[in-house]
Amino acid sequence: MNPFASRTQGNDWVWPVSAMCLILGLMISMAWVTQENRQSRRGFLSADQQTRITEGEVDLEAFQELTASVAKLREEKTKYEQALASQSGDSKVLNESLQEAKAFAALTEVEGPGILITLSDSAKAGGTVSDAAVAGDVIIHDTDVLRVVNELFASGAEAIAVNGHRVSPRTAFRCVGTTILVNDVKIASPVRIFSVGDADTLYGAMMMPGGILAEIRDSDPAMVQIEKLKVVRVPAYSGTTNLKFGKVPAIAK
Amino acid sequence: MIFVPLVALLLGILIAVATGLASIQGLQGQYVAVACLAGLDSVCGGIRSGLEGKFRKDIFFTGFVSNIVIAFFLAWLGQRIYIDLFLAVALVLTTRIYTNLSLIRRFAVTNYLDRQARRAKGVGETTPEPGA
Secondary structure, three states: OOOOHOOOOOOOOEEEEEEEEHHHHHHHHHHOOOOOOHHHHHHOOHHHHHHHHHHHHHHHHHHHHHHHHHHHHHHHHHHHHHHHHOHHHHHHHHHHHHHHHHHHHHOOOEEEEEEEEEEEEOOOOOOOOOHHHOOOOOOOOOOHHHHHHHHHHOOOOEEEEEEEEOOOOOOOOOOOOOEEEEOEEOOOOOOEEEOOOHHHHHHHOOOOOOOEEEEEEHHHHHHHEHHHHHEEEEEEOOOOOOOOOOOOOOOOO | OHHHHHHHHHHHHHHHHHHOOOOOOOHHHHHHHHHHHHHHHHHHHHHHHHOOOOOOHHHHHHHHHHHHHHHHHHHHHEEEHHOOOHHHHHHHHHHHHHHHOOOOOOOOHHEEEEHHHHHHHOOOOOOOOOOO
């Protein structure tokens, strides 16, 4: 005999339960998360989490398109400036100083001897977040990149690009979750830092004992690779150059 | 008989889809979600007690309402005092749903095996199958 049906079995439960099921079905449909109302549920997350979601939502295609068009327009501008300069001596001088300023401001491509530093996460780094938290030094952080770039400039680098993003006066390095933001673009290990300058000097400075790279090497020597290169070509900065708030003060006469 | 509530559930969803009942926006959506869990728990409990022959309408209806109200209250309280009571409510309700569903399954399997055994003993000798 079925011990679970020891008493007489009526079916009077079916209709009340079914009625409730009907209501339940309606409720489930109302609670269903759709594409449209997913955004509105965000209010439930903490402010910190919300920021991370917003930062994650980058329209990559549009971004790449815009970056490409900025690069193209800047190149055209240089061409026009040079065309203008070929007409007279005065404008030629003007253009030279303009191009110099642009090269300094990272608005043109730069080519020359230099070195390539590759920073990669150690193979020792565990797969889980908690492992990484315990052994924090086996992954490349934003501060590592920042300090390497700083060190490069200190030892005379003239132009630096990090994973193809030119370091400009406006460049910031920032940690976002497991990635690093450079010029507001996410990059991750391996981080390839190209720098233009005297290759020997840069190489020597990077090998300095007690320097930032030595620190990283302490965790795992495989995390750092340095190469001297005959020709390094770093791209132009493709971010905004607009000044919204600052302006150049008028020159006193 | 156990299929009637399931059909009703689908019917409810169909009605909602057909009438274009909008999904709830924002935080209220979370409350409805918790209410759904509470409702699911009540319904499973109802089916179980029905199968066990202990079903009582009054207890079922009050349980349905009070479950939802308690879930609402806890969720709201969690928001106020900044503890994720949503999770606590979801955990408890899900545990109960599991228990109820396992009891329903146990009942169904026992019932089925019982019938098989009876049929094997002697055909037509005992009481005829219900509905046969």
